[in-house]
Amino acid sequence: MSVRDSGGSGRAKAVSRAPVSFGAFARKPVERNAVHAAAGPAPGIEAVEALPDDAVEVGAIVDAYGLKGWVKVAAHAGATQGGDALTSAKCWWLVKGREMKSAPVVAAKTHSDTIVAQLSGAGDRDQALALRGWRVYVRRSDFPALDADEFYWVDLIGLEVVNEAGVALGSVADLIDNGAHAVLRVEYPSQGKDGQSVTGERLIPFVGVYVKAVDQAAKRIVVDWEADY
Structure with missing residues (x-):
């Protein structure tokens, strides 16, 4: 069982019309030199009023790459650990402050620990440099398909967590990358020593020893974990 993380902070916020961040663990490495090219001509980068409802933040443009308008992206998941969400999408959405743009992807590939891509409408280095600092989003529906025992972080946020005895333990607020595996951060209502309500x-480590079932349809995760742990 594995979960796809966003790298970096590894944060994935609940979907509420606003875009979210995602991540990926144990991603099968993509071909480092494979170039994914879009078929046929594409329109250029254009301003948009809003992002798609399922837009998920996956990286940020950090520099130009070469002289022909390619950009370099720091992927939240790492180039070979989920960065293929960037290389597989035919269109990116770019956000900087309140500005939003759609950017058709002409070609994209992994390069060392980053993703490099040519966006339609960016034809030289100066145009690519002008895109530095823009955050990159892709549609959740454009994410690569996962195996049966793999999950994207963004899909686990908000799921109810119960133990095998049916005791409710809270809901997934976040996931943490500890280097070896993902950890579910589960929040639940409690009471402080002063009697005030606290969170x-x-x-809970996201490993098979503790996580027994993930039912996304039922929005529930079953774990081998006692309430007083």
């Missing part, structure tokens, strides 16, 4: 927290 409690449980950290």
Whole structure:
């Protein structure tokens, strides 16, 4: 069982019409030199009023690459650990402040630990440099398909967590990358020593020893974890 993380902070916020961040663990490495090219002519980069409802932040443009308008992207998941969400999408959405743009992808590939891409309408280095600092989003529906035992972080946020005895432990607020595996950060209502309502927290490793079932349809994760752990 594995979960796809966003790298970096590894944060994935609940969907509420606003775009979210995602990530990916244990991603099968993509071909480092494979170039994914879009078929046929594409329109240029254009301003848009809003992002798609399922837009997910996957990286940020950090520099130009070469002299022909290619950009370099720091992928939240790492180039070979989920960065193929960037190389597989035919269109990116770019956000900087309140500005939003759609950017058709002409070609994209992994390059060392980054993603490099040619966006339609960016024909030289100066145009590519002008895109530095823009955050990159792709549609959740454009993410590569996963195996049966793999999950994207963004799909786990908000799921109810119960143990095998049916005791509710809270809901997934976030996931943490500890280097070896993902950890579910589960929040639940509690009471402080002063009697005031507080939010409690449980950290449950996302590994088969503890996570017994993930039912996305039922929005529930079943774990081998006691409420007093």
